[in-house]
Amino acid sequence: MPSRRVLADAVVAALRDALTFWLPIACAGCGLVDVGLCSGCRAALIAAPHRRRTEAGLSVISALEFSGVPARVLRVLKEEGRTSLARALAPVLGSVLADVVGEDAVVTTVPSSRAAYRRRGYRPVDLLVRRSGWPPVPLLRSVRTPRDQRGLGRAARRANVGGVFVSRPVRGRDVVLVDDVVTTGATLDDAARALRAAGARGVVAVTLAHTPRHLDRAGRSDET
Numbered sequence: 767m768p769s770r771r772v773l774a775d776a777v778v779a780a781l782r783d784a785l786t787f788w789l790p791i792a793c794a795g796c797g798l799v800d801v802g803l804c805s806g807c808r809a810a811l812i813a814a815p816h817r818r819r820t821e822a823g824l825s826v827i828s829a830l831e832f833s834g835v836p837a838r839v840l841r842v843l844k845e846e847g848r849t850s851l852a853r854a855l856a857p858v859l860g861s862v863l864a865d866v867v868g869e870d871a872v873v874t875t876v877p878s879s880r881a882a883y884r885r886r887g888y889r890p891v892d893l894l895v896r897r898s899g900w901p902p903v904p905l906l907r908s909v910r911t912p913r914d915q916r917g918l919g920r921a922a923r924r925a926n927v928g929g930v931f932v933s934r935p936v937r938g939r940d941v942v943l944v945d946d947v948v949t950t951g952a953t954l955d956d957a958a959r960a961l962r963a964a965g966a967r968g969v970v971a972v973t974l975a976h977t978p979r980h981l982d983r984a985g986r987s988d989e990t
């Protein structure tokens with residue numbers, strides 16, 4: 767029998783869907799009424815590739831800065847279930863993937879946590895990657911759940927998200943690892959470690975957005 771919590775989640779999701787249906791639509795970027803995404807906000811979703819290296823040396827290329835319009839649009843896609851926004855965001859991710867994905871490379875995604883998947887009923891990153899034209903190959907799965915990141919220092923956060931993933935075999939292949947937002951890169955580092963342990967030749971990461979430096983220290987709870 768489903769737990770009370772799962773039932774409660776289902777009721778909340780159903781109510782949210784009903785409200786989304788009845789409430790007038792507003793721009794996900796600026797709140798302008800009667801439009802899902804206005805032309806001004808659409809114009810703000812242009813890839814400005816940003817490259818950085820994680821603490822473990824993994825190269826990460828991000829399409830957008832996670833602030834302003836792009837951050838609001840991605841949040842609405844993820845937290846309000848407005849999946850139609852993937853149509854506007856996917857080409858931005860796709861333009862970076864087009865530069866990065868080599869001929870024999872496998873494209874895969876960082877899996878959502880089980881709780882996030884239950885809450886949303888879909889995987890935003892997989893949706894974005896699929897829409898961008900690269901069907902993701904499911905390689906990674908979580909073998910344990912990290913605890914809440916809130917209140918943890920940088921080193922403790924890294925330890926908390928270490929050893930979370932295992933990968934299916936990918937011997938000798940280059941892998942492009944995709945996630946929605948990179949903050950410290952600790953989750954990407956752990957996913958890349960799992961891919962290399964499974965035989966990946968080279969791993970490079972691509973994210974839709976990167977958290978600007980001044981927000982790194984804010985200790986966001988859900989992204990790493």
Ligand SMILES: [Zn+2]
Nearest residue numbers: 793796804807
């Ligand atoms: Zn707008």
